[in-house]
Amino acid sequence: MRVPIPLAKAWRPFNHGPVTLISAAHDGVENVMAAAWVTPLDFDPPKLSVVIAADTHTRSLVEASRELVVQVPTVSMLDLIEGVGSTSGRDTDKWSTFGIARLREPGVAAPLVDGCVAWMAARVLDEPDLAARYDLFVVEGTAAWVDDRVFTDGRLRDAIPDALRTVHHVAGGVYVVDGAIVRTRV
């Protein structure tokens, strides 16, 4: 079940480096893309660094609206991840093409992608030089949710149903699925 989590824990679902989906909306247009280069940058308030290539439709929506949702999909969604990562919203309605259900949250312009297991709504901080030089955006969380079957207290559970495991992008359509959880402290 999708449940809200405190902002102070919103960095946690991104800490292990899973591939993400970025959704954005502006002026009635909504799009979603895949993004592997997403990393926590601070704890509280939570910040993420997010690389969004200059030629993407999502980038134009993010730059216009100054907000986005970053979310963590599962191994069950690999075709969707590849699909939204290899087409452009300029000429493809990704929502219908890939059968993506959108969830709505009050006060959040961008839709949340159904089936994901963690979501952070965020606003874009003012760092135009970073976008110009590195396609890098610094975003600060405004609200966050997790699927409580996967994350507890904001972080990965020890035992996760296989279908809900998160994935990491290796390169060119190859992904590695999360395996065992290991604890170094007792």
Add this chain to the structure above:
Amino acid sequence: MRVPIPLAKAWRPFNHGPVTLISAAHDGVENVMAAAWVTPLDFDPPKLSVVIAADTHTRSLVEASRELVVQVPTVSMLDLIEGVGSTSGRDTDKWSTFGIARLREPGVAAPLVDGCVAWMAARVLDEPDLAARYDLFVVEGTAAWVDDRVFTDGRLRDAIPDALRTVHHVAGGVYVVDGAIVRTRV
């Protein structure tokens, strides 16, 4: 076996978001720390974004020398990762305390940590505002190597010996180990 890889492929071992070790040297002093917030930022020449907290000894070495080595350790090295991540080089000789063997490369000031499966030697680009605001450093690769039992053509092999799998930091001493490799394209 550790083999050099072309710089154009040096981003790949970091693309799936594994935890890393950062080593640095200055004026005869060498240190190593753990860093989870490391992400590719560009392909060729390869760049990484690297978060190094302001109060770390490694940061002072990186800021003085303007170079570092970022490397990817394995699940066999979890005690070492936790050890170098929870002590300071200011009062602990991490090399002897954790029994870390150092490899040397001509032209690279920082030592490479033995037992890792990917290494990128890099220079720090001039972004003082990013360091001050976000503890963020942009580094550009100058040389790279991989263990060819784990990475082929710079990217994760389909089958990796269990002891050499890479790991991702969840939080507080908890890690998730790489599981199965999945291909979305045939």
